[in-house]
Amino acid sequence: MTSQPFDVADELRSLIAQGSISVDALHAVTGIRPDDLQSFLGENGGTGLTTDPQSLTVDQGARLALLAAQLTEGMRIGSNERLKAIFESLTVECRLSPQNLTQLTGVPVEDIESVLRDPRTVPVEKRYALAITGAYLVNAFNQARG
Structure with missing residues (x-):
């Protein structure tokens, strides 16, 4: 059995595409600047990875990962x-x-x-x-x- 890694940017892009959340809502919830979120998400055709080391701090990345997991996997909890x-x-x-x-x-x-x-x-x-x-x-x- 093979498991797929949890791709935070991909999960968040999927939630946005489904209309479950928006970049504006992510900004309001996390306090992360919309430009930094869009850079991380690769909104302009990127991969979700950025060469700009300032786009997300380690803390911001960790908080986004936790939020993405809670909004996807966590919502399956009864x-x-x-x-x-x-x-x-x-x-x-x-x-x-x-x-x-x-x-x-x-x-x-x-x-x-x-x-x-x-x-x-x-x-x-x-x-x-x-x-x-x-x-x-x-x-x-x-x-x-x-």
């Missing part, structure tokens, strides 16, 4: 797994306990603990509320990181 990952991120990465999350959200601690074990055991209506609340908190904490 909703239950995604919900569990949101709350794992809040408890592991942000170091919030289920009790902290209950105090912040008003969601019963039992529901948060159930989502962390197996989201399928939580009724759909509660999963929806947990998803919205969890996504809001992740966004708030990401904005605080700067």
Whole structure:
């Protein structure tokens, strides 16, 4: 079995061609200048590689690679797994306990603990509320990181 390497520029060009995202949206999301994005993407017939060492920093390239993977491969992850990952991120990465999350959200601690074990055991209506609340908190904490 042969695996194909993940070509960041190719994946992003494909997303743009499908109308899933635009260079303008990539700029807004990443803060990378549109000219640098277009140079990286090879919008003018290039290969996605550039001889201009200033077009993308290592950090920018890494962030684009992560974004491209999340917008392509990551979108195949099921909703239950995604919900569990949101709350794992809040408890592991942000170091919030289920009790902290209950105090912040008003969601019963039992529901948060159930989502962390197996989201399928939580009724759909509660999963929806947990998803919205969890996504809001992740966004708030990401904005605080700067």
